[in-house]
Amino acid sequence: MEKTVINDSNYRIRKGKVIRTRQMTPHEKLFEIALDGGRSLDHEPGQFVMVSMFGVGEAPISVCSSPTNRGYFELCVRAVGRVTGTMHRLEAGDEIGIRGPFGKGFPIRVLEGNDLLIVAGGLGIVPLRSLINFVFDNRRDFGKVHTLLGCKTEGDILFGDELERWMKRIDVHYECTLDKAAPEWAGHVGLITTLLPGVHLEPERTFAIVVGPPIMFRFVIKELLAKKIPESQILVSLERHMKCGMGKCGHCQIQDYYCCTDGPVFNYSDIKHIKEAM
Numbered sequence: 001m002e003k004t005v006i007n008d009s010n011y012r013i014r015k016g017k018v019i020r021t022r023q024m025t026p027h028e029k030l031f032e033i034a035l036d037g038g039r040s041l042d043h044e045p046g047q048f049v050m051v052s053m054f055g056v057g058e059a060p061i062s063v064c065s066s067p068t069n070r071g072y073f074e075l076c077v078r079a080v081g082r083v084t085g086t087m088h089r090l091e092a093g094d095e096i097g098i099r100g101p102f103g104k105g106f107p108i109r110v111l112e113g114n115d116l117l118i119v120a121g122g123l124g125i126v127p128l129r130s131l132i133n134f135v136f137d138n139r140r141d142f143g144k145v146h147t148l149l150g151c152k153t154e155g156d157i158l159f160g161d162e163l164e165r166w167m168k169r170i171d172v173h174y175e176c177t178l179d180k181a182a183p184e185w186a187g188h189v190g191l192i193t194t195l196l197p198g199v200h201l202e203p204e205r206t207f208a209i210v211v212g213p214p215i216m217f218r219f220v221i222k223e224l225l226a227k228k229i230p231e232s233q234i235l236v237s238l239e240r241h242m243k244c245g246m247g248k249c250g251h252c253q254i255q256d257y258y259c260c261t262d263g264p265v266f267n268y269s270d271i272k273h274i275k276e277a278m
Helices: 082-087 122-137 160-168 192-198 214-226
Strands: 014-023 028-035 048-053 057-062 073-078 095-102 115-121 145-151 173-178 206-211 234-237 265-267
Touching: 028 095, 048 082, 057 073, 057 082, 057 095, 057 122, 073 082, 073 122, 115 122, 115 192, 115 214, 122 145, 122 206, 122 234, 145 192, 160 173, 173 192, 192 214, 206 214, 214 234
Parallel strands: 115 145, 115 206, 145 173, 206 234
Antiparallel strands: 014 028, 014 095, 028 073, 048 057, 048 095, 234 265
């Protein structure tokens, strides 16, 4: 597996300005960020950045917008610690520091021309939104697109307005399921694995992309293999506690791999033998 090439610019913190914010749930907030000088982030779907809150600290955050959006990028942040909690107090006009982008994203050139089965659990929709919107902006380059989303409750659904538009598209098969739902919920109820039997696909030309909580991977991948999707055509994005983004500190090491440079996107066939990976 090739490692991500780190250049000198990744060590430097670039200034970014918050253009606008949107509170999505009580715990998640969306930030639109522009780099100084109007420069593009030039990220790939699935990559992340290290966000610096000056005087507080630094945290890794997945980029959730498509690189087809030039001049700005988006971060969806859950308040879980000191850095992300401080970020939630930011408003338009405030400055932050950005390092990156880092990591290996989704292999767009490999995916082109193939059918896609995208499976997102909970916050997994955040990095996958970057890929999904990239695919939508380049729709002719891809085959059939199946997008499955699973959340605990209706209140945990992110990007609800966009999901409604996905549901109305005739060139996308989109379904959402909830673990628990109120009586007025008109959609599917059950684990995300219950959606997979209803997806009709051609396994030899389908790439499956899975992002979600670790407990989800084992059961989803079992269903994918039952559908005869080759192991080499299953991609996963792993979440680890990344501190430097450049494979130097070792916080995100999984045996011989560094999640920040060898991943966060991995081919399942490369890591299936590593118990600590999933």
